[in-house]
Amino acid sequence: MIPNTRVLIWIIVILIATNLSTIGSFYYHQPKEVKVAENQPDDQQAVPGEQRTRFFRDQLNLNDEQLDQFRDINRTFNRKARMIEMNLARLRQELINELGTQNPDTARLDRMAGEIGNNHSELKHLTVDFYLSMKRICTGEQQAKLHLIFQSMLNKDNQINLPKPGFSGGRRHGR
Secondary structure, eight states, rough: HHHHHHHHHHHHHHHHHHHHHHHHHHHHHHHHHHHHHHOOOOOOEEOOOHHHHOOOOOHOOOOHHHHHHHHHHHHHHHHHHHHHHHHHHHHHHHHHHHTTTSSOOHHHHHHHHHHHHHHHHHHHHHHHHHHHHHHHOOHHHHHHHHHHHHHHHBBBSSBBBBEEBBSSSSBBBOO
């Protein structure tokens, strides 16, 4: 019986050491994984409103009147898009919560999925309105540049992101 106790103690010690090293490894690598995700090579980065204003001003060479109009267009777009995105986040959370219940209500899940789809559609229409409003305040040359910028900036999540430094309106430098 005593040899079995020693074996059990060694197994417990090994299990504790394994668990501690796993937990330690998790905490050690977690911040590094976040930094890696932030530093991944990508053509785009999310940018706050003022930097977006500066970007469009510089890329499209907007005059003062156009810049004032852009600020109004951008402010309206951001306010409405933020509301839709917050609603989407809430709906996604509710969907996940319902899926996690013992007996998910499929009718409720269908309604939530439909609502999510409607919100995505609304966000697409809002993006179209933003683009068309921008196009109306631009000259012909600026409109062509605006189109190139939008092609490079619109990602799958409907977020308008700004290209990283080196954006030339079409292809990235060095490619």
